[in-house]
Amino acid sequence: MNRREPLIRKMTLDDLDDLYAYASVDGVGQMAGWKPHESKEESQKILDMFIGHKKTFALEYQGKVIGSLGIEQYNEDHFPEFADKKCRKIGYVLSKEYWGQGLMPEAVKEVIRYLFEEVGLDVIFCGHFLWNKQSQRVQEKCGFKHYAFDTYETKVDTTEEDEVNILTREDWQAESVVIRDYDAFDRNEIMNLYTSVGWTNYTDHPQMLEKAYMNSLCTLGAYTADNSLIGIIRAVGDGASILFIQDIIVLPEFQRRGIGTALLRAIISRYPDVYQTELMTDNTDKTIAFYKSLGFTPATEFGCLGFMKLNT
Ligand SMILES: CC(C)(COP(=O)(O)OP(=O)(O)OC[C@H]1O[C@@H](n2cnc3c(N)ncnc32)[C@H](O)[C@@H]1OP(=O)(O)O)[C@@H](O)C(=O)NCCC(=O)NCCS
Known part of the structure; x- marks a missing residue:
């Protein structure tokens, strides 16, 4: 298949080469708190985790996987006021080759629709490091609003200042x-x-x-x-x-x-x-x-x- 339009789908074992190709590039993962993959074996472990946990979608475009979108737990300890609501957090990463074409906002909007309409969430969280202006723009384009500033423990044991944005079901519905x-x-x-x-x-x-x-x-x-x-x-x-x-x-x-x-x-x-x-x-x-x-x-x-x- 050689799709021209971006498609959100499950990850499969066949996606290893594509995942390694974008996740090993310097300056991509660091923006989301992880280091570039150093080997295909490392990518294989991550792919196995994506498939096993069933919480990460592949973003396919023109016949190859060029990024991923993960549905994660939000930080319940930092935001106990959402305890009676059904909430999740979205994370995403896109191959550097494809930045600046509006592909990720389009993909995030599709995942938002899925989470509100099919999963029945009340609130979606999304965050970015304060310096990550590219990701900030993605969230603005998708209708997220500032909620708080927080700290984020990265996968490489550093702490980053994070902006936490949220999108409520009512705000999303009102937009459309x-x-x-x-x-x-x-x-x-x-x-x-x-x-x-x-x-x-x-x-x-x-x-x-x-x-x-x-x-x-x-x-x-x-x-x-x-x-x-x-x-x-x-x-x-x-x-x-x-x-x-x-x-x-x-x-x-x-x-x-x-x-x-x-x-x-x-x-x-x-x-x-x-x-x-x-x-x-x-x-x-x-x-x-x-x-x-x-x-x-x-x-x-x-x-x-x-x-x-x-x-x-
Ligand atoms: C954040 C990311 C997903 C954006 O995806 P995208 O499809 O390029 O998003 P857009 O095309 O809407 O571009 C968003 C902003 O990035 C900036 N941008 C665009 N192309 C760029 C490029 N080649 N280099 C640097 N910045 C660029 C622009 O400011 C743009 O905003 P604008 O449209 O108002 O000008 C992508 O940059 C990425 O994967 N970054 C690394 C991982 C990451 O940051 N994940 C999120 C962690 S919170």
Whole structure:
């Protein structure tokens, strides 16, 4: 096989020559805390360990193995606050010949997808020595965020200053959120959203909620890569003189990641010529800051006052 695209697969005994070829080059392993392999026998031992422990993937490209990605334990002693979460750490190395083509970020993203979607992790750790700017860039490109500075005991008995980065499942999912029309009303998923933010005036009246959805002007949903609905925005009005934002909800665990802003921008962009866009919201610092950041002005500043009559 002579694949042109990078492929993540299990290591096999046939990979010995390729492993030795990149792991024996000076200046590669040192960046990850190990010395260049001095002989094929040494590479054979490492390969046997990779295969036996089943925690290391091969990165195959153009028909040969050019690197590896390992799934390891994170330092549980240093980070006990993650004890109730399912976490692992990713490590990686790439043949020097192939640096600078974006191959490792692509491979790491694929391993991240596997770890969140198929293994069901909550958090992925990834670290780099402070001076290893190349690895720092890989982690930035893959969405990891700074968590702590730490020390790392290398395989050659030295201690390195390490930056520890993490990627949470929610941050990863939020990165890949898409917004699209919500047109097939599903009572359970909608009730789940409204319940999550405690909007009982809707959840106590599910038939009103369903009718409201049927008669709305426009409803958009925010979906994760695995197609779960994590946010909604619903507008009523005539779409010419008035667009009234009736509901906007983002599941609490996905809030503060820009999804509410994206939903609001998306619905407004559907009606670029509408005369006035209105909404009624709780009078809290959080909501005021949110709507002001999107260009809304309190009605009182237009010399207006909102009135309401509730059918209780
Ligand atoms: C870290 C490593 C996997 C990066 O893989 P990669 O596929 O080259 O990653 P990228 O192509 O995205 O390049 C990352 C950064 O490396 C730097 N870089 C690229 N080509 C380079 C080269 N030939 N020499 C030195 N640095 C280079 C650039 O700063 C680049 O960032 P940019 O894209 O913003 O300019 C690779 O350098 C490597 O295997 N290093 C040795 C092992 C190691 O450090 N492992 C991680 C331990 S934490």
